[in-house]
């Protein structure tokens with residue numbers, strides 16, 4: 651059955667599954683996208699929080715559910731789930747059902763709740779060098795998907811949530827495609843095809859390319875916006891992107907980004923090795939330099955105490 655709805659539900663609403671009869675209490679809306687609305691919910695009778703996504707169209711939601719199902723079954727994810735405290739809470743897919751509202755059938759699924767803010771919001775409050783840390787964590791998430799035969803596809807800042815301590819989680823698996831198939835969902839400015847830099851066939855390089863553009867966007871937003879908007883579609887090329895690598899903000903990442911843009915990494919493992927070797931130490935060095943810079947107030951306080959000490963010695967000697 652195909653359904654279509656755009657109703658929003660207020661906090662306090664209880665969603666009751668038609669088939670499985672589970673009850674979820676809505677706390678608030680987490681976000682809204684092209685495919686549906688996502689709510690923070692609590693399973694009634696438990697303390698467990700989840701994210702519940704209602705689809706506008708059953709067919710769009712079903713393709714996300716299929717991907718989440720497959721990820722769930724993957725050995726790697728099974729292992730990481732075992733390490734968690736609550737297996738259910740960390741599951742990709744907790745439950746799939748429909749519920750009825752105003753005589754309409756609304757499909758939904760329940761997934762783990764990822765507590766964090768989008769990567770651009772996270773980095774706005776931190777030094778730019780944090781990208782060295784969260785970037786590595788994001789590359790490792792992509793590698794897990796790639797190892798399972800998947801490509802994320804729609805990599806963009808909104809789909810990367812970062813916790814307070816810099817832990818990265820991907821959300822919105824609607825764009826995930828099997829390696830070798832066509833990319834089914836993408837955002838133009840991070841898409842290889844948009845930049846005439848390669849096909850829209852799902853391969854590891856597709857995600858690495860999007861990752862590089864996401865980095866450019868985060869490091870040098872102004873320049874990235876400029877090249878994205880100024881060119882006619884047929885004139886867009888990787889040269890526009892490579893031209894941004896000389897900017898001082900981008901400098902520590904330039905070597906790595908160049909390789910990702912030009913598809914010079916054999917695979918994600920090689921890309922991660924290079925990030926650890928070329929990017930991560932540069933970020934750590936910059937960061938430790940910053941932490942070791944003595945604040946001006948401390949220098950003034952030190953100078954003041956030396957003067958006071960000299961005065962005290964002078965008075966003791968004199969009288």
Ligand SMILES: Nc1ncnc2c1ncn2[C@@H]1O[C@H](COP(=O)(O)OP(=O)(O)OP(=O)(O)O)[C@@H](O)[C@H]1O
Pocket residue numbers: 680681682683684685686687688701761762763764765808809821822823824
């Ligand atoms: N598991 C989750 N945990 C926390 N927040 C989430 C989760 N899933 C989604 N969200 C929030 O809901 C918003 C919309 O979700 P999602 O991106 O899945 O919808 P969409 O319709 O597929 O969006 P898009 O138009 O980007 O494809 C996200 O931007 C995010 O803020």
